[in-house]
Amino acid sequence: xxxxxxxxxxxxxxxxxxxxxxxxxxxxxxxxxxxxxxxxxxxxxxxxxxxxxxxxxxxxxxxxxxxxxxxxxxxxxxxxxxxxxxxxxxxxxxxxxxxxxxxxxxxxxxxxxxxxxxxxxxxxxxxxxxxxxxxxxxxxxxxxxxxxxxxxxxxxxxxxxxxxxxxxxxxxxxxxxxxxxxxxxxxxxxxxxxxxxxxxxxxxxxxxxxxxxxxxxxxxxxxxxxxxxxxxxxxxxxxxxxxxxxxxxxxxxxxxxxxxxxxxxxxxxxxxxxxxxxxxxxxxxxxxxxxxxxxxxxxxxxxxxxxxxxxxxxxxxxxxxxxxxxxxxxxxxxxxxxxxxxxxxxxxxxxxxxxxxxxxxxxxxxxxxxxxxxxxxxxxxxxxxxxxxxxxxxxxxxxxxxxxxxxxxxxxxxxxxxxxxxxxxxxxxxxxxxxxxxx
Numbered sequence: 001x002x003x004x005x006x007x008x009x010x011x012x013x014x015x016x017x018x019x020x021x022x023x024x025x026x027x028x029x030x031x032x033x034x035x036x037x038x039x040x041x042x043x044x045x046x047x048x049x050x051x052x053x054x055x056x057x058x059x060x061x062x063x064x065x066x067x068x069x070x071x072x073x074x075x076x077x078x079x080x081x082x083x084x085x086x087x088x089x090x091x092x093x094x095x096x097x098x099x100x101x102x103x104x105x106x107x108x109x110x111x112x113x114x115x116x117x118x119x120x121x122x123x124x125x126x127x128x129x130x131x132x133x134x135x136x137x138x139x140x141x142x143x144x145x146x147x148x149x150x151x152x153x154x155x156x157x158x159x160x161x162x163x164x165x166x167x168x169x170x171x172x173x174x175x176x177x178x179x180x181x182x183x184x185x186x187x188x189x190x191x192x193x194x195x196x197x198x199x200x201x202x203x204x205x206x207x208x209x210x211x212x213x214x215x216x217x218x219x220x221x222x223x224x225x226x227x228x229x230x231x232x233x234x235x236x237x238x239x240x241x242x243x244x245x246x247x248x249x250x251x252x253x254x255x256x257x258x259x260x261x262x263x264x265x266x267x268x269x270x271x272x273x274x275x276x277x278x279x280x281x282x283x284x285x286x287x288x289x290x291x292x293x294x295x296x297x298x299x300x301x302x303x304x305x306x307x308x309x310x311x312x313x314x315x316x317x318x319x320x321x322x323x324x325x326x327x328x329x330x331x332x333x334x335x336x337x338x339x340x341x342x343x344x345x346x347x348x349x350x351x352x353x354x355x356x357x358x359x360x361x362x363x364x365x366x367x368x369x370x371x372x373x374x375x376x377x378x379x380x381x382x383x384x385x386x387x388x389x390x391x392x393x394x395x396x397x398x399x400x401x402x403x404x405x406x407x408x409x410x411x412x413x414x415x416x417x418x419x420x421x422x423x424x425x426x427x428x429x430x431x432x433x434x435x436x437x438x439x
């Protein structure tokens with residue numbers, strides 16, 4: 001009898017006992033291709049020797065030192081390699097244990113930054129509908145995932161949510177891509193003016209929307225206009241790259257594709273590639289200096305921040321990615337994966353949209369392609385697709401509520417960067433079989 005509290009009390013899971021490259025293996029010996037990297041985590045697969053050796057070596061040398069007393073060489077080395085490869089003015093790194101903690105840290109840093117600057121009236125946050133920023137209460141509040149928020153709504157702080165840049169479903173007829181991008185970006189300025197420009201401290205968004213919308217990229221010019229609006233009103237731009245960062249979209253930092261800079265960036269998942277739990281918040285020197293030259297103390301912290309073993313693992317992960325040009329390879333192979341998806345699903349009458357970037361792709365399912373009408377939520381399509389794909393030996397990431405938290409279904413794919421073309425072909429064939437059997 002198990003005493004583990006599982007994610008789903010009514011769905012027993014097989015026991016994972018081993019891993020081999022891009023595959024997970026259960027106790028019966030069945031192999032599953034990790035087509036979503038868990039949740040866009042396992043970018044290097046599951047048996048990278050360089051990372052495993054780094055973990056073993058660090059455990060033998062120093063397992064833990066509390067950051068209230070010490071820094072550590074693994075943390076210093078990891079911060080250096082991140083900042084040396086970071087765009088814009090990002091200059092400081094605050095290590096945590098995962099994505100939700102990174103977002104919580106970003107929100108609290110944004111607030112303290114303005115308090116230190118003598119602007120305590122800035123306490124409002126703006127984010128986007130159909131976004132996801134984590135499951136802790138602060139991160140859940142800024143997130144726009146209606147399904148995840150619903151039962152906890154009475155516990156959440158008030159946050160404004162504007163439209164996402166979701167061209168497939170929300171661009172109107174006869175509206176150009178450029179016009180659409182500017183229209184939805186204008187919602188940010190309109191909301192700032194409604195709240196009062198001096199009351200807003202930050203706008204938070206995913207450069208490529210992950211779990212909630214299924215690898216939705218913004219249209220050209222959208223984020224440049226967002227950056228302009230934030231600068232106009234002195235508001236921080238916080239980018240959540242927990243899922244889409246660290247090479248996943250063909251750029252080490254996902255917002256590089258949009259040719260903008262950020263004030264704060266949150267990363268996790270691919271940073272540790274699953275070998276250790278780790279996340280990080282990066283900020284500019286301006287933000288750091290406001291704290292350092294003010295009270296000198298960021299009023300925040302967790303027990304395991306800057307954990308030496310986690311930092312050593314993440315340094316090995318980043319070194320493996322950079323030394324082997326994996327980001328460039330993901331960028332170059334993006335069109336290959338897109339072509340494979342188009343060849344497999346482009347003519348499927350129930351696949352309305354195929355979108356993404358790098359090794360981060362989504363398929364949105366519809367009952368009618370012409371009208372883009374989603375399936376009835378009562379059908380529970382996403383859950384059925386997940387079960388059918390898993391039976392075929394494919395781990396993927398289906399989600400319901402794509403359109404508004406209630407209707408719409410998509411499947412997210414985020415395979416390991418090391419996946420071969422033949423492995424990708426086999427995985428897409430498994431998904432095609434699952435789609436055919438389900439629909």
